[in-house]
Amino acid sequence: METTNQRPNLLWGALVGVTFTPLLIALFYIGERFASLPFLPLNFFDWIARNLPGELITFGIDTMVDLLIATGFGENLDSAAKTAERLMGLGLFFGIGVVSTAIFFLILNQIDWRKVSYIPGISYGLIFGAVIMLLAIPLSFASPVSPAMKVLWSSILFVGFGAAVGWAYNQLAFPAVAIKPKTGDVEPQGIDRREFIVRVGGASATLTVVGAGLGALLGGEVGEGSPTNSGGENIAAANTSELPNAHSDVIPAPGTRPELTPVADHYRIDILSGGLPSIPEDWTLPITGLVANEADWSLEELMDMPSQSEYLTMSCISNRIAGSLISTTKWTGVSFKEILERVEPSEEAMAVKIVGYDDFDEYVDLELLRNDDRIMLAYHFDDQPLPLRNGFPLRIHIPNRYGMKQPKWIRSIEFVDAWEPGYWVRRSWSRDAIVNATSVIDTVATDDVYSDDDGQMFVPMGGIAWAGDRAITAVEVKIDDGDWVAAEIREPLSGRAWSIWRYDWAFEEGNHTVQVRTYEADPEGQSDPVLQPTETRGTRPDGATGIHSSIFSAIVPEEEEGEAEALEG
Ligand SMILES: Nc1nc2c(c(=O)[nH]1)N[C@H]1C(S)=C(S)[C@@H](COP(=O)(O)O)O[C@H]1N2
Numbered sequence: 001m002e003t004t005n006q007r008p009n010l011l012w013g014a015l016v017g018v019t020f021t022p023l024l025i026a027l028f029y030i031g032e033r034f035a036s037l038p039f040l041p042l043n044f045f046d047w048i049a050r051n052l053p054g055e056l057i058t059f060g061i062d063t064m065v066d067l068l069i070a071t072g073f074g075e076n077l078d079s080a081a082k083t084a085e086r087l088m089g090l091g092l093f094f095g096i097g098v099v100s101t102a103i104f105f106l107i108l109n110q111i112d113w114r115k116v117s118y119i120p121g122i123s124y125g126l127i128f129g130a131v132i133m134l135l136a137i138p139l140s141f142a143s144p145v146s147p148a149m150k151v152l153w154s155s156i157l158f159v160g161f162g163a164a165v166g167w168a169y170n171q172l173a174f175p176a177v178a179i180k181p182k183t184g185d186v187e188p189q190g191i192d193r194r195e196f197i198v199r200v201g202g203a204s205a206t207l208t209v210v211g212a213g214l215g216a217l218l219g220g221e222v223g224e225g226s227p228t229n230s231g232g233e234n235i236a237a238a239n240t241s242e243l244p245n246a247h248s249d250v251i252p253a254p255g256t257r258p259e260l261t262p263v264a265d266h267y268r269i270d271i272l273s274g275g276l277p278s279i280p281e282d283w284t285l286p287i288t289g290l291v292a293n294e295a296d297w298s299l300e301e302l303m304d305m306p307s308q309s310e311y312l313t314m315s316c317i318s319n320r321i322a323g324s325l326i327s328t329t330k331w332t333g334v335s336f337k338e339i340l341e342r343v344e345p346s347e348e349a350m351a352v353k354i355v356g357y358d359d360f361d362e363y364v365d366l367e368l369l370r371n372d373d374r375i376m377l378a379y380h381f382d383d384q385p386l387p388l389r390n391g392f393p394l395r396i397h398i399p400n401r402y403g404m405k406q407p408k409w410i411r412s413i414e415f416v417d418a419w420e421p422g423y424w425v426r427r428s429w430s431r432d433a434i435v436n437a438t439s440v441i442d443t444v445a446t447d448d449v450y451s452d453d454d455g456q457m458f459v460p461m462g463g464i465a466w467a468g469d470r471a472i473t474a475v476e477v478k479i480d481d482g483d484w485v486a487a488e489i490r491e492p493l494s495g496r497a498w499s500i501w502r503y504d505w506a507f508e509e510g511n512h513t514v515q516v517r518t519y520e521a522d523p524e525g526q527s528d529p530v531l532q533p534t535e536t537r538g539t540r541p542d543g544a545t546g547i548h549s550s551i552f553s554a555i556v557p558e559e560e561e562g563e564a565e566a567l568e569g
């Protein structure tokens with residue numbers, strides 16, 4: 001006798017997807033934590049990010065970042081952006097798991113399957129998995145295991161996922177029935193659909209939470225904490241008394257950012273939403289293409305070449321005015337001139353193509369490399385190997401350009417016969433990415449009001465000004481409707497590091513607005529200093545410009561009374 005049972009519809013399929021996709025994600029996560037296996041859900045997101053229109057992704061991330069910051073989760077813009085990317089990546093993978101499972105149910109409903117086998121479920125897992133693997137495994141740079149191992153592990157998980165979905169379909173479509181001995185009526189036995197989903201969902205949720213929790217607690221850190229990431233700890237206590245400008249008489253106002261960014265706090269921006277790339281232990285730098293002498297140097301060989309060091313400020317082109325995607329540290333490396341002398345580019349060579357271990361690529365004009373011996377292949381931040389997050393073992397520095405022009409994790413350098421747009425240029429960001437002059441208010445130190453001998457009270461304020469490799473010649477501030485007045489400028493760490501400014505404002509009780517602007521030296525040294533671009537412009541495509549302002553209220557400090565009382569008592 002036939003049951004009149006209806007097949008589970010789309011919605012049941014979606015529910016089963018909701019049930020099992022998180023478990024699939026959790027298993028990928030556990031594999032990553034414990035065995036450095038690929039975390040395909042995020043690698044898949046990276047594929048999407050690389051292949052969808054850049055605007056869409058940027059918009060999505062910007063929106064998420066705003067949300068994270070508004071809700072207090074985003075302390076640093078760069079880590080907020082990474083968190084946003086990861087949440088989007090997991091959400092997307094989850095959504096695809098749900099939708100494709102629903103579609104799988106629809107398809108099965110068209111076919112007269114009986115409770116025959118797991119073949120449909122396993123096939124579904126294989127097809128779903130094949131698509132994800134095809135797109136995501138080529139981007140699983142963080143996982144050092146062999147491609148065969150990546151395919152094997154991922155296949156096991158996807159087949160398991162498909163089998164679980166197929167099993168759930170069978171349970172929902174053909175519940176166990178009992179035929180009543182006397183009447184011959186068919187009666188469903190055991191649990192109904194709702195109960196089934198609740199039970200299976202509960203079990204899956206428990207496994208997911210326990211598994212992910214264990215992975216987070218016990219698993220080794222992938223990428224972020226690898227042995228090559230040695231820089232951070234050593235530098236946190238950088239000895240600022242030995243800085244080249246230690247004797248400068250302009251003391252930063254309280255609350256100004258550190259002049260030298262601790263390496264562990266250096267901002268991080270890259271196109272990997274998951275782990276950091278895995279760098280081979282026997283890394284060498286292949287230099288190929290239009291050169292007389294191809295080369296393949298080890299890091300030691302590069303470090304044996306004449307080196308140069310400089311304090312450098314680097315900023316992301318997507319740093320908003322007063323954003324946190326800007327840092328200053330001491331870079332050490334070998335001038336690209338040294339490389340050119342050794343490899344001897346041929347006549348036809350016009351540019352070099354630099355590719356990173358994340359497949360990020362950027363082209364640099366050979367003429368620029370020839371004319372600017374400050375361009376370097378850098379291997380140290382603050383006298384220590386580059387942290388993995390900032391480009392270990394080697395990255396390039398090109399003065400006066402935003403970070404998008406400075407590839408990390410260099411895998412190869414090739415001399416080619418034509419310049420081409422690199423990764424971000426192809427996504428309609430600036431071709432040259434020349435740094436705009438900007439100035440920022442870090443602090444209005446209303447808690448550090450002090451009085452001079454005449455009893456005049458002052459509020460120290462300060463921040464940074466930076467114009468790439470162009471010198472900062474002046475900084476001016478304007479309080480409310482007052483005139484623009486000159487701030488003091490501290491001698492910078494170098495001609496390519498930000499300048500710290502300070503202004504001590506004669507205290508006036510009330511609410512106020514302060515604005516800041518800077519001047520850069522004329523590059524040719526011919527004319528007067530040039531005012532920074534004051535027009536408010538967003539980051540895309542050429543980097544943000546505009547005047548930074550800050551609102552503050554000045555209240556007569558009460559401490560003096562308090563202190564006096566304390567002394568009496
Ligand atoms: N290989 C690689 N290099 C890269 C990137 C990247 O995604 N991959 N991002 C660039 C961008 S946009 C910036 S702002 C800087 C950031 O360097 P940091 O992470 O060390 O601060 O790296 C640049 N170099």
Ligand SMILES: [Mo]
Binds near residue numbers: 269315316317318404
């Ligand atoms: Mo950037």
